[in-house]
Amino acid sequence: MPSVAGPRRAVRGAVSGMPREFWWLWTSTLVNRLGAFVATFMALYLTLDRGYSASYAGLVASLHGLGGVISSLAGGVMADRLGRRPTMLIAQVSTALSVAVLGFMENPVAIAGVAFVVGMASNASRPAVQAMMADIVAPKDRVRAFSLNYWAINLGFAVSSTGAGFIAEYSYRIGFLVEAALTLCCAAVVFLKVPESRPEHAPGASAPGHSTAKPAGVRLIDVLRDGRFMGVVGLSFLVALITQQGYVGLPVAMGADGLTSSDFGTAIAVNGLLIVVLQIPLTRFIEQRDPRQLLIVSTLFAGYGFGLTAFAGSVAAYALTVCVWTLGEIVNAPTQSGLVVKLSPAHGRGRYQGVYSMSWSVAALVAPLMSGVVIDQWGASWLWMTCALLGTVTALGYWLLMRNLSEDERPGERVVESGERVVLVEATAAEAPQAPVRAPEFAPERS
Structure with missing residues (x-):
């Protein structure tokens, strides 16, 4: 039927041509979002199940968000220094452990503190995921890759919100444990199937008569x-x-x-x-x-x-x-x-x-x-x-x-200023195979 063939072609065109590593990374994102229990039901858990005030629930949500602000920067630095894969593994395992611990916290100060840790851990992997997608996907396909990843995030969240609602009616604690388990599954996918993608260093072009330097x-x-x-x-x-x-x-x-x-x-x-x-x-x-x-x-x-x-x-x-x-x-x-x-x-x-x-x-x-x-x-x-x-x-x-x-x-x-030099950051062959490489102009070194 023509009415069906058009959308099918659009879907096939949207998902074709991506490297295998991207789909494993996409799968880990989907699994991660399928367990998004805490972000959805934290306020209800604190007010209905624990009996705390709305003000306290707002404070915990703010601390959770503050942890995410801090870890955005820390996770980005880790992704460049340690690598994308180690950063994701550290963040995901830390998220699983802290979410599981949060489900057993009774003291209000302890709940607030662990919620802050959960916010830090759960947000730390995002820069690494985004950087890895840019590493492994060709420039012409990157917008499509980010679109597919965004779709996975929302699909997982839609499913998890519905499932978490039923789980919450039975036991909030089980919801925390389910999220912890699915986050560990996400880490397992990364550990088993996703290779490191961080460039060792950006290749540097050398000036005439000089050796290439990192x-x-x-x-x-x-x-x-x-x-x-x-x-x-x-x-x-x-x-x-x-x-x-x-x-x-x-x-x-x-x-x-x-x-x-x-x-x-x-x-x-x-x-x-x-x-x-x-x-x-x-x-x-x-x-x-x-x-x-x-x-x-x-x-x-x-x-x-x-x-x-x-x-x-x-x-x-x-x-x-x-x-x-x-x-x-x-x-x-x-x-x-x-x-x-x-x-x-x-x-x-x-x-x-x-x-x-x-x-x-x-x-x-x-x-x-x-x-x-x-x-x-x-x-x-x-x-x-x-x-x-x-x-x-x-x-x-x-x-x-x-x-x-x-x-x-x-x-x-x-052109990126770094330290006392101005260096031209060259694309790798995979990123820009036909892009001409311009000779960088190095600023004079200071004694």
Whole structure:
């Protein structure tokens, strides 16, 4: 049937041509997200099962998020120094152990402390995963790889949320143990099937008459001084601040309209459903379009999708606004990840990915405060207008930031300041087989 053949071709085109190592990494991500119990039900566990106040539950959630902020940077440094594979294994085993311990904690101080450790451990592997995908996937396929990975994250989360709900009705502790077990399974997949991908060093071209030398490594301060990349990080923070409102501002606004928690569950379920259904078929469309246009349009969809929420009053209307900002999310996430790789030198991908991941972790901390203050002081409509304004500002930021970005700029053609030298980070043959290698200009060494 023609109506079926088209989507089938789109799906086949989206998943074909990826290396075997990518699919094992993809499998480990899916298994990991299938066990996402703590992030989903921590608040309910603390308030309903343990009897703590909502304020205490919020404190624990903040500590969990703070751990993620810290480990974003630490995980990026580890991915470059120790390697992608060791970082993932350390993070995943640590996550499994700390989640299991958390399920048996009784003292409120101990619960808060272990939750902080869980936040650190569970977030530490993200920069390594992103860096490894950039290492093993050809440049032309990277946006597609990030799109497939994002689909796995959301599919796993959708399944785990449903399963965790049934588990929670029987025993929250079993939920913690199930997450720990699945995280160990994820570590086992990485240990058995995923090889190390970190470049030993970025090959350095030598000046005439000089021997080739290993260039100095990228330091964290070098990443923070990379103006254009930090611009992307700032814009990523604004995008995350907008999309987080679907989980912190939206339920409050729907409650103020007299809708129930099940109504919110129905509306927000549209987000996961659309991602699962549309992410893979839309991958080819995303891959073949100008990333500058995609980032601008997707940000406007996100901002104005939440802006339309100011006019919603029923479950159907709220679900329609979720459709709008979800389309922006589907396009923005893999496109932005591809841009981060494009702006990252091969031997510094871990640190670059760590700083990028931090923008989302910080947004997860700021978004609840933002929604609470705005709604309490001025009302939910002002929150949604703020989201529309942020979407407009972010779209303008992408336009300004990327107007001078060459279509064929590759990581190997970036100049990175490191120490007292300015070195050209060359792409490997696998990354840019046809890219000409420009002779680097070395700054004079100081005595």
